[in-house]
Amino acid sequence: xxxxxxxxxxxxxxxxxxxxxxxxxxxxxxxxxxxxxxxxxxxxxxxxxxxxxxxxxxxxxxxxxxxxxxxxxxxxxxxxxxxxxxxxxxxxxxxxxxxxxxxxxxxxxxxxxxxxxxxxxxxxxxxxxxxxxxxxxxxxxxxxx
Numbered sequence: 001x002x003x004x005x006x007x008x009x010x011x012x013x014x015x016x017x018x019x020x021x022x023x024x025x026x027x028x029x030x031x032x033x034x035x036x037x038x039x040x041x042x043x044x045x046x047x048x049x050x051x052x053x054x055x056x057x058x059x060x061x062x063x064x065x066x067x068x069x070x071x072x073x074x075x076x077x078x079x080x081x082x083x084x085x086x087x088x089x090x091x092x093x094x095x096x097x098x099x100x101x102x103x104x105x106x107x108x109x110x111x112x113x114x115x116x117x118x119x120x121x122x123x124x125x126x127x128x129x130x131x132x133x134x135x136x137x138x139x140x141x142x143x144x145x
Contacts, residue, residue, distance in 0.1 A: 021046055052072070055079035055080055069082040069096060078102045081109055090109065090113065095108040114138075116139065120134060120138065
């Protein structure tokens, strides 16, 4: 049986008061993380729903700096966009901000992947549609150079 801390194994942990504060799906995400040897203390918090826990766990599996997005201010879709950017070695600081909607984050991430100057449209006041139009214009300009 996998040992956790102070000779506490997974089965014993699952019987604790702390573990019982989570719903069934959250408990499953925590158990999976423990079985994979992840530091589940990063996401085993009642402030995270199961989908947020999953995004943090996936980042831990990939050895990403999850501290950038392990914050309940982000929904799971925002966490996904930040995690994808980290996985691609992008400068996620340009869009890892709670004021950006996940669709805006997506457009900024796509621009970064194409080496575009995203500062032109990485503004929370721009709709994701306006960002997309701007990104596509920048891509076309880049092709014509």
